[in-house]
Amino acid sequence: MMESRNEAQHSVECDLCQQPVSFFCRRCTVNLCDTCIAIHLRVKSKNGHDIVDYTSKDDDDTCHCDSHPQNDCSAYCKTCDAPICILCVTIKHKSHEISELSDKIEELLKVIAKENDRLRSSKNEFEKILDHTTKMLSSISLYYKQRKDEVTARGEEWHKLIKEIVKKLHQELDDIQKEHEDVLQKQKKKFEEMIAKLDEMNGKTAKLKKSKNVKEMQIFVPVIQNHQNLNEFSQYSFPSFYECKIDPNYLQTYFGYVEKMQEKKTLLLEDELKQSELSSTRILDVPTVTSVIDTGFPASEKSKTRLYDMSVTDDNKVWMGGASRELKLFDLQGHRRHTVSITNIGMYLCMYNKQVVYSGTNAVRMISDTDTVVTMFTTGDWQPYGVTSAASGDLLVCLRKDDQNKVVRYSSTGTVLQEIQYDSLCQPLYKEVVYITENVNGDIIVTDWEKDAVIAVDRLGIFRYSYSVKDSDYDVCSVATDSVGHVVVTDCKDNKIHMLDRDGRFLRYIIPEGGINRPRAVCILGHGEMMVGESKTGIAKRIKYLDE
CATH class of the missing domain: 2.120.10.30 (TolB, C-terminal domain)
Structure with a gap:
């Protein structure tokens, strides 16, 4: 694990000297090596500096004040709908409605948790459809073989007169099977991607539950709220072989035909049982x-x-x-x-x-x-x-x-x-x-x-x-x-x-x-x-x- 982390760090260079990176300044978003830390700290910044190990650069769970970047936010201004520091409380936002930052964090986390639960419930439905689609893919050859056997049995009944028709219908089934497999593979991939996206949001939610970074939460709330679930998906019927009455004068006409695969939309309704x-x-x-x-x-x-x-x-x-x-x-x-x-x-x-x-x-x-x-x-x-x-x-x-x-x-x-x-x-x-x-x-x-x-x-x-x-x-x-x-x-x-x-x-x-x-x-x-x-x-x- 340590070797892989070092390799990842060595693939990124210091922004000042192009040496392998070791640290990161969160306030300035600058990659630094061991040597350049002292040089960077001497550079004056109105926001100050926050140097952390490079591997921890994305673990910031604090929220910095927009007006006073050197300060962490400790309150929330309801009037401006923004997190603020203690200086803001006494100066810029003195006459505004102020609440505890923890209250806003709790409020945002409830919204995130609710939306995440909604998406997780959808995941169960998607996983069931994915499992069904996967099973169909694994057995689709058997099903199409059964249909081909029906066609063959019909052909044997008519002996040599219908060999060409049997060959033609086999080809139709092969073509439909390929098309069927293609659409199911696409559906399988689509649901795998959707489930992965839901897992990503679930992971983000879990991370934010341990965080106090209100800004990141505020950014994430519209993302999770605007994430739209699929309200329908396609179901594709299997072809059927229809037998026709035998007439030696019209072999191809009466032999039968393969019903084409059809796409039918099925709504993904929510269970209303309480x-x-x-x-x-x-x-x-x-x-x-x-x-x-x-x-x-x-x-x-x-x-x-x-x-x-x-x-x-x-x-x-x-x-x-x-x-x-x-x-x-x-x-x-x-x-x-x-x-x-x-x-x-x-x-x-x-x-x-x-x-x-x-x-x-x-x-x-x-x-x-x-x-x-x-x-x-x-x-x-x-x-x-x-x-x-x-x-x-x-x-x-x-x-x-x-x-x-x-x-x-x-x-x-x-x-x-x-x-x-x-x-x-x-x-x-x-x-x-x-x-x-x-x-x-x-x-x-x-x-x-x-x-x-x-x-x-x-x-x-x-x-x-x-x-x-x-x-x-x-x-x-x-x-x-x-x-x-x-x-x-x-x-x-x-x-x-x-x-x-x-x-x-x-x-x-x-x-x-x-x-x-x-x-x-x-x-x-x-x-x-x-x-x-x-x-x-x-x-x-x-x-x-x-x-x-």
Whole structure:
């Protein structure tokens, strides 16, 4: 360490004689060797001299008075918003409002600490994105190889007639992969640089905490305050291979195509869940049923189930869907207020812009004010299942096609804003997506019936947690979340409701007085209440579970 320091000093020369530097005059900002110190001290200066070892030249934690540079500042003039020395207090600033210098230092350090905490919280988000991007880069070749294998398999089906098309599509994938890797490398570098900048400011903050140099603090405050965090970043979708019907006359036309990589902006929103909200609620030891609604849905021929899904309106009524081609609106006292006819069984529904929305055949549909069924958008050859409205004003939809599963964020007009299908290692996240909800922290949570698990990703689509129970009686069904981030999961085989915290940790079972029979549909009513539907009986129970 000593050798490296000496080498660094020898690389800098004395400003008076060009010999290796040993000392530094802070007042004059002059580099000095051993011999030239005495010469420099003989030079008169109105600011005086402050000679220190060269290696300590940047360690000055004192603040010198602008009017009397030979004096250290010991007070602060609020009128002039400047640090001053004791002479200034009695002369130039005599009639001004004066405070202790330590009070101003404390005030500035609080501002710096607050802004530094803000930036440090952003760093965690950036590090998560960086980790996700790095993992994607490490496994991107595997993913593209999987897509190439799909193309090859399709080519083998058509034998020698399509060899040229296979070669062409391979090249497209190679080109996209190179472009994909390039943009991810740039993103990786960008976030590394941003994190390094945050670390630099954090280091500066730590240094200033031990300092009394108000000037340096004043210079640093606007720097840290004006440092703008990134409010969005780009997510790039993976290409998909789409198969087409085989027609020997139009091989290239019907063989298939590679969907190009797309850039989609995702906002970096701050988590709005407040710990004070969590601490003000208590889960009741014995949840109570406050009212019961007989929905009157018939039993399906195959499974003998009746009630499938429900969604609460802004005025605390509940739309319910079951084994018939109609949706029913009930108030919380059990009175049916309205019924509308729909195009298929009401299996999955939600509220969107005060209208009830449901999943139809290859489409998402809405009931208009005139009770007309309106197609919001179609989903191609993907079949929609669970649907929920997001805090951003978008719709989140579970989609399935053959053995593929994904969650897609749509705008109200059907524009695809985000696709969630693979983890950071390019492996499928889901096997059989069914119900979906969004938590208050932005997590997107689905029930996967084949995995018999609840799977959560964050708002960026990065895997967060999976919850399941190693119990033969456990049968995950539906999911909902409340205003403080609790995750509520219905277990229709074991006749229980599982309550998790926002990080997927089990809290307790919710089993109301009198029990519950085959719970499936669930929605949160507010005021510590939920509505749970019994799939076999068609009964909906209003349950008080929180003491707010």
